[in-house]
Amino acid sequence: MAFIKKASLPQVANDGPENSLAEDLSKLSDENADTRRHAVHDLAAFPEAVQPLCDRLALEQDVAVRTTILTALIKIGVPQAVECLIPYLGSENVALRNDVIVALQQMQQLALPLVEKLLENPDTDIRIFAINILAGIHDLHVPALLMHVIEHDSHINVWSAAIEAIAEIGTPEMVPAIQASLQRFDTVYARFAVQFAVQRING
Amino acid sequence: MSTSPFAIPMDITRENFLKFRDFFYARTGIHFDEKKRYFVDKRLSERIKVTGASSFNNYFAMLRLDEGSELQVLVNLMTTNETYFFREEYQFKSLVNAILPEVVKKKKKGDLIRIWSIPSSSGEEPYSLAIYLLERWAEVDDYNIELLASDIDTRVLKLAEKGIYQKRSLQYLPPELVEKYFTQLNATDFQIAQTIRDSVAFTRVNVTDAAQTRSYRDFDIIFCRNLLIYFDDMSRREAADTFYDALVPGGFICLGHSESMSRISPLFTARKFPDSIVYQKPTSS
Secondary structure, eight states: OTTEEEOOOOOOOSSSOOOOHHHHHHHTTOSSHHHHHHHHHHHTTOGGGHHHHHHHHHHOOOHHHHHHHHHHHHHHOOHHHHHHHGGGGGOSOHHHHHHHHHHHHHTGGGTHHHHHHHTTOSOHHHHHHHHHHHTTOOOTTHHHHHHHHHHHOOOHHHHHHHHHHHHHHOOGGGHHHHHHGGGTOOSHHHHHHHHHHHHHHHO | OOOOOSOOOTTOOHHHHHHHHHHHHHHHOBOOOGGGHHHHHHHHHHHHHHHTOOSHHHHHHHHHHOOSHHHHHHHHHHSOOOOOTTTTHHHHHHIIIIIHHHHHHTOOTTOEEEEEESSOTTTHHHHHHHHHHHHHOTTGGGSEEEEEEEESOHHHHHHHHHTEEEGGGGTTSOHHHHHHHEEEOSSSEEEEOHHHHTTEEEEEOOTTOTTTTTTOOOEEEEEEOSSGGGBOHHHHHHHHHHHHHHEEEEEEEEEOTTOOGGGTOTTSEEEEOSSOEEEEOOSOO
16 A cells, blocks of 8 residues: 655755846747746746737747736736737737736736726727726726716627626616616617616626 | 634724735735635734734734744634545546546556645645545556645644544545544544555645745646635636646646636636546647
């Protein structure tokens, strides 16, 4: 029965000299994905690495490195990180776009001012992504932003995305305004969406 | 979890709570929302009293200058460690019926299989793994198995190494296994066999601290159940990164029944086995 052994951990120096910012930046384009990933880990300590990390995102094919870049940007947590991620909402790469949406959600209030501006974007897809992001941001301001979309946005798909989001975070006093917005999009689908949202809000 | 006989001092204001919460989060990755305020305030009060700090501000100043021992005491008080043997047994079934058969496909007899249990709490999970493998995995003798168990709480690690449990912890173990692997010490306490205690190495680690987890590598399987639910989004992402680095390509991670890696990170692929859903590190990106 002595076949199960205590595991051992290799000795790894934790206090060894760290790479410099320049060294880590140069490794962002290394051929080896693990090297790139470890460089990204280290760069999470440098706010000045935001732009190079964002730029690398456009080229990076390795999912693990891409995920680590987004984690580093969230960790650095400066408005510039939000600003440089927003253009990726227009990417044709669906996986990258979805990962960016999640990252912006996880940036929480830091992302709010710039994401709020996207609600005025002429591209309906971008407005929908902005609503998806807002739905994940825990801020008292978010329900009012979504209600504004429900009352004013002229595109049914954007309106519908906002109805879906408000179904999750809305409160009973919003119900009359949600029902009133049906006057602008009175289709079978719109009626169903409102009915679902109202049921969900009222429990 | 211990209960405190101390009343909550009036000077733990909401502002103080938030200040402490941010500090504690930055140092440990553990986040408390406002619903946990009573829980946190009560334990802070206990430490303020015991250390003689006399006020929150004095205590907090001391904590910030402390080299880690007082913070560790707080970590031990603030983490919950409720568990028992064979908890969520369906995952152990999945381990022997589905996960290990896949793992050994890439190995030859005599090769090493490394398993990491985190958080280990007071040892119930890693010891359950050892017992389950011995009892329910027919190929157990064909491989060298290493079990590592880790927790951020040094108090529970000491308990784990002693391996003494009360009857309540053993309630889901078949009586014949209690008989086989435990010695009854007195009316309430049972100690797990020395051979099983010798089969698990216990270490203290903060899973969101990349420097601390740098040597945790080459695991085939990780059990990380009911830990990520205590973390916020950022700490979950960091933990997912840690597990990605710690696993071999194709390695598996088992989470608690209410947890989903798919909501945390795209690094892993969900695998549906008959007894459970587990997450796998891709063999290549």
